[in-house]
Amino acid sequence: MGQKPRSVNELATIVAVAIIECVPNVSEGRREEVVEDIVDAVRRVPGARLLDYSSDRSHNRSVISLAGEADALKAAVVALFEAAIARIDLRTHTGEHPRLGAVDVVPFVPIEGVTMEECVALAKDTARTVAQRFNMPVYLYEEASSNPLRKNLEDIRRGEFEGLAARMATDGWTPDFGPSTPHVSAGASVIGARMPLIAYNINLNTDRLDVAKKIAASVRFSSGGFRYVKAMGVTLADRGIVQVSMNLTNYEKTPILRVFEAVKREAERHGINVLESEIVGLVPAAALINTAQAALQLADFKETQVLETRLRQAE
Amino acid sequence: MGQKPRSVNELATIVAVAIIECVPNVSEGRREEVVEDIVDAVRRVPGARLLDYSSDRSHNRSVISLAGEADALKAAVVALFEAAIARIDLRTHTGEHPRLGAVDVVPFVPIEGVTMEECVALAKDTARTVAQRFNMPVYLYEEASSNPLRKNLEDIRRGEFEGLAARMATDGWTPDFGPSTPHVSAGASVIGARMPLIAYNINLNTDRLDVAKKIAASVRFSSGGFRYVKAMGVTLADRGIVQVSMNLTNYEKTPILRVFEAVKREAERHGINVLESEIVGLVPAAALINTAQAALQLADFKETQVLETRLRQAE
Numbered sequence: 018m019g020q021k022p023r024s025v026n027e028l029a030t031i032v033a034v035a036i037i038e039c040v041p042n043v044s045e046g047r048r049e050e051v052v053e054d055i056v057d058a059v060r061r062v063p064g065a066r067l068l069d070y071s072s073d074r075s076h077n078r079s080v081i082s083l084a085g086e087a088d089a090l091k092a093a094v095v096a097l098f099e100a101a102i103a104r105i106d107l108r109t110h111t112g113e114h115p116r117l118g119a120v121d122v123v124p125f126v127p128i129e130g131v132t133m134e135e136c137v138a139l140a141k142d143t144a145r146t147v148a149q150r151f152n153m154p155v156y157l158y159e160e161a162s163s164n165p166l167r168k169n170l171e172d173i174r175r176g177e178f179e180g181l182a183a184r185m186a187t188d189g190w191t192p193d194f195g196p197s198t199p200h201v202s203a204g205a206s207v208i209g210a211r212m213p214l215i216a217y218n219i220n221l222n223t224d225r226l227d228v229a230k231k232i233a234a235s236v237r238f239s240s241g242g243f244r245y246v247k248a249m250g251v252t253l254a255d256r257g258i259v260q261v262s263m264n265l266t267n268y269e270k271t272p273i274l275r276v277f278e279a280v281k282r283e284a285e286r287h288g289i290n291v292l293e294s295e296i297v298g299l300v301p302a303a304a305l306i307n308t309a310q311a312a313l314q315l316a317d318f319k320e321t322q323v324l325e326t327r328l329r330q331a332e
Numbered sequence: 333m334g335q336k337p338r339s340v341n342e343l344a345t346i347v348a349v350a351i352i353e354c355v356p357n358v359s360e361g362r363r364e365e366v367v368e369d370i371v372d373a374v375r376r377v378p379g380a381r382l383l384d385y386s387s388d389r390s391h392n393r394s395v396i397s398l399a400g401e402a403d404a405l406k407a408a409v410v411a412l413f414e415a416a417i418a419r420i421d422l423r424t425h426t427g428e429h430p431r432l433g434a435v436d437v438v439p440f441v442p443i444e445g446v447t448m449e450e451c452v453a454l455a456k457d458t459a460r461t462v463a464q465r466f467n468m469p470v471y472l473y474e475e476a477s478s479n480p481l482r483k484n485l486e487d488i489r490r491g492e493f494e495g496l497a498a499r500m501a502t503d504g505w506t507p508d509f510g511p512s513t514p515h516v517s518a519g520a521s522v523i524g525a526r527m528p529l530i531a532y533n534i535n536l537n538t539d540r541l542d543v544a545k546k547i548a549a550s551v552r553f554s555s556g557g558f559r560y561v562k563a564m565g566v567t568l569a570d571r572g573i574v575q576v577s578m579n580l581t582n583y584e585k586t587p588i589l590r591v592f593e594a595v596k597r598e599a600e601r602h603g604i605n606v607l608e609s610e611i612v613g614l615v616p617a618a619a620l621i622n623t624a625q626a627a628l629q630l631a632d633f634k635e636t637q638v639l640e641t642r643l644r645q646a647e
Binding site (some may be wrong): 036038066068069084128129213220273274277291292293294295296298299300301302305306308309311312313314315316317318322323324325326327328 | 351353381383384397399443528535588589592606607608609610611613614615616617620621623624626627628629630631632633637638639640641642643
């Protein structure tokens, strides 16, 4: 039934789509009118599509999701910086989440028809413009990083806004762009490129937090687990169960299904079953397609075989 | 990790699209220039988008995928008939795949913003035109069928081109449109409407055709298996292995992963392993997302969590 494709792409008339996601984190999660101001600045940029935004009061921080092509995203980030610098003053900012600046971190994420290298180039270009326009110190991070000491976001953010002036004077901590002193009210920013991050949780049919913590330790990188997994064990008090709560930072190299199966096996060692799992927020289609590929032992599957992908390309 | 979004959908107005897929199967898979001729005829029809085409030499058959709105697809199918009738002669055609005519089967498939009823109406309208224009006998099948005996494609195709004249003279086998005798060189055609079909094959690490046939029998509807599975065992001579070759006709009710797991278990009964599986041609994204959901025990997953889906909605 179904025959092997001999060939053939109808790629002639295909409009290349290059979709990048950008997820700026700004240091304001309490004053709604300020968040709306900042989001409005992004909305006004043609071609930058606002996918989602959410605020956390205890973190005093908002996460904004945009998508579009490179030029539109760069313009949107510049507009966002302008609005955030005008409304946020780190000298009076408090919150649970560590932060370095008003626009704390800006990752560019390759989604479709675009390489990581192109996202790195966009990150550097945006960082240079932001540094010049706003006289803002900017560190590059993750794939865009120029220095192994400053690849990891947590490392760059250590000491936070309050320790920034001292940090910048330290050997090796000259920013990649902009002045070597903090912006007086807006601190510094971290701009870079990374793979899509998937917030993935697995619920267990037990209330034993010690088991969830042991399983989390077994799969996370920091204690010997998978390279691209961050994990912790938490209690879901309202349901009387525990959860292995994870961030998957590279689903290509550490696939979701592999993590799921490892957690399931570890749980079985404790006589415990997986109740269910959940993806929180957005997930790239490719991550689910990879999962299906692995589950079905699919050989040679191409994303262009997905009907909707093909339709969009042929448009 | 990952906070739950407090808010917010940026759902702009969604533009209504009515997308139908059409997947003509033509009885030529060896002479490339003939296939190109036929495909070119379709390419010339404005509004009909050629998504894909592929040929199989041993089946001596090509599958062409088009998408568009009703009028454009009808025009494309008429153009395809004209080209195929001019270049294909069933009297000299050989191949492994059963066939009734030069344009063997033409299904219309609802994809987005269109009902099955509208696809049925399009199938009937196209069948009537093709029958008149080319003096071609046409049977309607699946959702467009007018007779329970002629709902299933295999039933209609039994006896193939070679037995067609005798078949047509049998009670109840008068075609739905066109003459009651075969087209001398192009036989007859089957036109209808159906759900998206997934051509799905599972390769086994053995050359034992009897095992592939037994497994096929265990999963296919006609011999006691799943409601929406058609299956046969075939040899892949060039690779020295066998394959369970399937059509999945409703992935919502008979999910891909359930079929894969059943085949895997049956193979194990014979001491045989699944080497790999393959999806031939196009597959709706929802079928892969369903697979990932099942494999990961995902609870409460919504298709709007897929980044690309969200992107399209925000357009």
